Amino acid sequence: MFENFIFYPFSALAVLGALGVITLRKPTYALLSLMGTMFSLAVLFFLLGAPFVAMVHLVVYAGAVLVLFLFVIMLLGLSAQEGRATEGFKKAFLAVSLFVPAAFGGFLIYLASTLGRTPLQPADGSPEAFGKLLFTRYLLPFELVSFLLLIGVFAAVALALERKEKR
Amino acid sequence: MPLAPYFILSGVLFSIGLVGLLIRRNLLLILLSVEILLNAANLSFVAASALHSELTGQVFAFFGMTIAAAEVTVGLALALLLFRSSASVDTRNIELLKW
Numbered sequence: 333m334f335e336n337f338i339f340y341p342f343s344a345l346a347v348l349g350a351l352g353v354i355t356l357r358k359p360t361y362a363l364l365s366l367m368g369t370m371f372s373l374a375v376l377f378f379l380l381g382a383p384f385v386a387m388v389h390l391v392v393y394a395g396a397v398l399v400l401f402l403f404v405i406m407l408l409g410l411s412a413q414e415g416r417a418t419e420g421f422k423k424a425f426l427a428v429s430l431f432v433p434a435a436f437g438g439f440l441i442y443l444a445s446t447l448g449r450t451p452l453q454p455a456d457g458s459p460e461a462f463g464k465l466l467f468t469r470y471l472l473p474f475e476l477v478s479f480l481l482l483i484g485v486f487a488a489v490a491l492a493l494e495r496k497e498k499r
Numbered sequence: 500m501p502l503a504p505y506f507i508l509s510g511v512l513f514s515i516g517l518v519g520l521l522i523r524r525n526l527l528l529i530l531l532s533v534e535i536l537l538n539a540a541n542l543s544f545v546a547a548s549a550l551h552s553e554l555t556g557q558v559f560a561f562f563g564m565t566i567a568a569a570e571v572t573v574g575l576a577l578a579l580l581l582f583r584s585s586a587s588v589d590t591r592n593i594e595l596l597k598w
Contacts, residue, residue: 335500343508350512350535354519359527366531369512373538380505380549382557389541392564397534397571404575405527408582421522429521437514444506452500452549457557465554466561477565484569491576 338379342372359405363398370394381454384462505546512539526578526588530571537567 345368352365370393377386455461466474512535519532541560548556582588 339500339504343504346508347511347515350515350519353528353531353535354515354523359525362528362531366534369535369538373542376505376508376542377545377560380545382545382548382560385545385557385560388561389564392568393534393538397568400571400575401527401531404578407579408527408588426522430518433514433517433521436517437510440510440513441507444503444510447501447503447506449501449503450550452502452546453552454549455552455554455557457548457554461554462557462561466558470558473562477562481565481569484572488572488576491573492579 335379338375342375345369346372346376360402363401363405367394367398370398380452380457382457384457384459502546502550506543509539509543509546512542524590526581526590527575529590530574530578533570533574534567537563537570 349365349369353362356362356365374386374390377389516532516535520529523529541563544556544560578588585592
């Protein structure tokens with residue numbers, strides 16, 4: 333029962349935040365609304381017995397990714413404001429782009445509702461247990477992912493670097 | 500608490516993100532919608548981890564976050580390049596490859 337009191341408010345907050353991201357017209361507001369989604373998802377991760385993942389989620393998303401987004405939005409100026417979704421779109425396209433995700437989401441919800449009602453038994457997601465698993469069984473994926481991050485940094489620098497033309 | 504509410508929430512978030520991906524025209528907001536998609540997937544990973552009382556799902560959520568971080572860096576660099584070349588991040592202005 334105690335879990336319900338935490339789960340439902342925060343899942344509502346997550347959905348509201350996500351709706352804000354796709355409806356608000358100013359990029360900064362959309363970004364802050366996504367921040368609300370991220371926070372409530374972190375709470376849900378706590379609820380699912382994953383405190384380490386929850387903290388990493390907060391640090392990576394609220395701390396790094398969204399601030400990076402904020403920097404870019406500030407850099408590009410607030411001229412990046414968005415018009416109404418209805419203008420400049422064909423009605424048919426708009427209908428399809430609402431219908432397809434709705435059908436897909438409905439299918440996912442149908443699949444989820446066929447699941448059994450056995451209560452969850454959260455695993456021990458403490459940093460200690462998590463680290464042990466990460467550095468033994470998942471060592472190779474871990475190294476590959478760190479390599480991917482390195483390549484990501486190289487790519488970002490190579491792309492965003494302003495090349496001074498030689499005269 | 501059973502698994503279904505978590506998966507339903509994940510499905511709802513995923514479809515909201517998908518709608519955003521399709522109807523937004525600011526490149527930055529499209530990237531934000533992609534973040535929602537990735538987070539919906541992460542939520543179902545962690546929920547499945549709690550179902551089986553097994554940490555693997557959490558490890559995969561962790562990898563998912565790492566990949567999202569890499570994706571955001573490259574995506575934002577591309578948005579910056581686009582802004583430099585056309586002074587706008589509106590996807591309607593990108594029509595060189597339009598058929």
